[in-house]
Amino acid sequence: MRRLLVGILFASLTVAAPAAAADPVATAAPGDVVTSRSVNAPGFFYARTWLITYASTSATGTPITVSGTVVVPYGADADTPVIGYAPGTHGLGDQCAPSRHLEAGDETEGLLIHQYATRGYAVVVTDYEGIGTPGEHTYIAGRAEGNATLDAVRAALRLPGTGLSPSTDVAIVGYSQGGHAAGWAAQLAPTYAPELTIAAYAVGAPPANLKTVAEHNDGGENVGLVMAAGFGMDVTYPELDLAPYLNDAGRAAFADIRDDCTDELAKYAGHSMADYTTEDVLARPEWSARVDEQNLGGAIPRAPVLLYHSNGDEILPVGVSVGLRSDWCAGGADVTFWRTDTGAHFTTAALMSPAVTGWVADRLAGRPAAGNC
Template sequence: MRRVLVGVLVTTATVALTVAAPAAAAEPSVEPAAAPGDVVTARQISAPGFVYARTWVITYSSTSATGAPITVSGTVVVPLGANANTPVVGFAPGTHGLGDQCAPSRHLEAGDETEGLLIHQYATRGFAVAITDYEGLGTPGEHTYIAGRAEGNATLDVVRAALRLPGTGLSPTTEVAVVGYSQGGHAAGWAAQLAPSYAPELNIVGYAVGAPPAHLRTVAEHNDGGENVGLVMAAGFGMDVTYPELELAPYLNDAGRVAFADIRDDCTSDLSKYAGHSMSDFTTEDVLARPEWVARVDEQNLGGSTPRSPVLLYHSNGDEILPVSVSVGLREAWCDGGGNVTFRRTNTGPHAVTAALMSPSVTAWVADRLAGRATAGDC
């Protein structure tokens, strides 16, 4: 899937990624964080392809799904010449895996980030881009994969961190947009729902939410026994490490104990080894039917509250991983809540291809919001 995304993006991108950035001067770390969004450490890097920008790898303070203070890593890209009028895009990445080596910040520094061209489409328009790694991906601890509150908080806090990072020239009152696709769509959707209470000071003018796993049970049932069941296993792992009362280990058989010990450091491509399996191959009972799991899994669903800024929600009818029905239901929930939602239900093919094909129009929609242009939406 990731190879397909790279292939399509390379043929459509207008930015050459082969240009090496000039050597960057080392910067001292800033003081330890005291509040969500405070920068803990900052290191300027030479990120291949970002010759037109200054780029930092940072760690910053955030809040876990259970309300605990955590430290998250991420990347901040600031075009040369940025000033107080430069908007910021909070970029929530799609699934990268569970191991620290999978973190987007590491791949951006190495020059092989599969969503790098999506990031370039915003940065080359002159927008600063703040990219989160999420909790436990690139920092100590396990990755709380698909835990909605942790994802949303980390996405909002990386924007805060970018605005507080010394030397960027950015203003804390500048316009902000939040974008993401797949897991990133889930994170962007959660950011949209959490922002009014968690980060009310951010001047967020729009959200682009692409193919979110908005209803986890539907997604799990759709993929069980299929090519992408490894993602379901990763989500089970993420739930288990997020919530103390969830204990997966007692319900694993011998094969399950081996598999779940193995996936904890797998990247997305490694999960394909489980294609064709069912969760029942690894468990002694249906964990998702247990009351404590039902409650926590359902907490991750989007639609419980309505974003206060305009939303572009998009999803392909041909998505083989995340069925379009989850976005149909999400649109209805947000519209019923009085939201301003533009829903693009497309015929752009498979999951990864859609991310690439929709990127130019999504970027243009985001640019319009950052330029102050209004949108009526569909509801």
């Protein structure tokens, strides 16, 4: 079903492979461009496209290098806004990187990227930590996602030859894992990237409470995402040391999962985490604390936020966004919450994209958000 939806709804793009990643330069600041290469991108005939690597910061404060793609429409200038685009779950292996899917012409979020770029906005798409660059992907580690998204914007603004201004208006957008990343960017920006002029955030169907999401999916069709999140936590925080709590099946599964893309995670459908572990790791205090650290709501965005989520979302229950709205509103955030009846998770991403893009465009044009806290 997902493949059919993708084939109908999303445009095919082709770009060259990302430049080989470099180790972070010792003197590089977060957002500094490490490597860049201008490419011909037939899907973006109306724009110039660069494949970049840039300096960022891991969830634990370590300097890292992240890869991404910068799209700048012809005619862009110092007044052109920049969209920091946080993609949804692509998987754990390097071959899953959004930049590589753009090269292959099968990027599932291609149409969503085009909707921003064809309005004349520059768009920068992060690959996140460990996808397309050395090291493991720290899947669903909130600080790493938020940092990578904010630093991608910084890198686009520092990239020579774009004509963009460091003081131009910015919007951060994302759905699913991308919604988690956009939400974390919103919470981190005031202290991590205070120089960015961020006008809006669009946060779609974020996994705002990981324990709720894990419980919802355990034993279901999407338990592979829960396993991927467990892998991401383990590689983000080595002191958690998942290995002693895996049985034989678990050791085999987690050795295999490290390079799976999203579609391959379906092989675990119908299983429970108990099939792979010797005890409930989420009941262990060290695991419980680290997983809770990834939840959204602990800090307040300072720019208007569009939070949207479908009642029929089968992967990420709408209740996690209901709770997030409550937390952000209680802290004084300017939140517009769209609780929709647009069906399943992937369907909602496509159906809501024109309205979401329009809401972002209004904020970039300086129109105030109505809000509904």
